[in-house]
Amino acid sequence: MPELPEVETVKLGLEQLVKGKTFSKMTLFWPKSFIPLPGVDLVGSRIVRASRRGKVLVIELEETPATALLIHLKMTGQLVYRSPSGEIFSGGHPIQSALGDLPDKSTRILWQFQDGSKLFFNDQRKFGWVKLVNDIPSEPFIAKLGPEPLEPDFTTQVLAAACTRRSRTSIKGVLLDQSVVAGVGNIYADESLYLAKIHPARLAGTLSDTEIKVLHKSILFVLGEAIKYGGTSFTNFVNILGFRGNYLEIAKVFRKENQPCVRCGSIIKKIRVAGRGTHFCPVCQPLKRGKHT
């Protein structure tokens, strides 16, 4: 599932549903999904808060030496909460999740809490990982991340510097580089470039200052909207209660190939850029720079 808005959605769910709970048991259905901290047992640790760094979820623990559980959902990971009764309520009425009974064949880890509630880590493709750590900032994965896009330290200047450093790469490749900015993935790179009217394959070094400024603003806007909509779901992404996000309904190019551009009516195309399927409008996002820049 996960890009920043999806991970943020899960984080908010964790804050609401598992903060303050104490782990009573962990069951590994696929041991490779879990990277332990030698000599440290998660059981008995209490969750003090849930946070996020880029696409990584951080479940912060009260006990030492284990400080946190880091979770990367990669392509198909899910975290799903179930109350002791297993029922899900919304507005006082039981409702149906998009998922069936758990664990299922994609469940890799099950955590149980002292109050009888459960948290499932499901991951069809087994790319995701969960790691118990005692020093969050020094974790290699965390240490090399660039700034958070929605924090003040992600500035136009930061994006401009990255375009200079990686001038011979496509601008989409720059946006996907987690050391440049943490949390932008394939969906929101395409959506941001569409909003900024920049062709995804444009070499980063050819962008004007104005274009970089517009792109920076577009990234902030697109991520903000996606969080409001609870992220994007097309196959695997669900929030912590097992419900799908709605951003795809307002996406302009992602998964819209062969459909008309909402700005100009041209047909949205899909090509390969930076090794990824890439959606764009060939008229709104011309490869040659226009006279207006």
Added chain:
DNA sequence: CACTTGACCTGTCCGC
């Protein structure tokens, strides 16, 4: 050093 490709896995869809 910078950029591209293959690998990690499972499932689905599409063409023959």
Added chain:
DNA sequence: TGCGGACAGGTCAAGT
């Protein structure tokens, strides 16, 4: 209906 291949939200390691 079956089978092979391409592809899927991400990141590494290894290659050029």
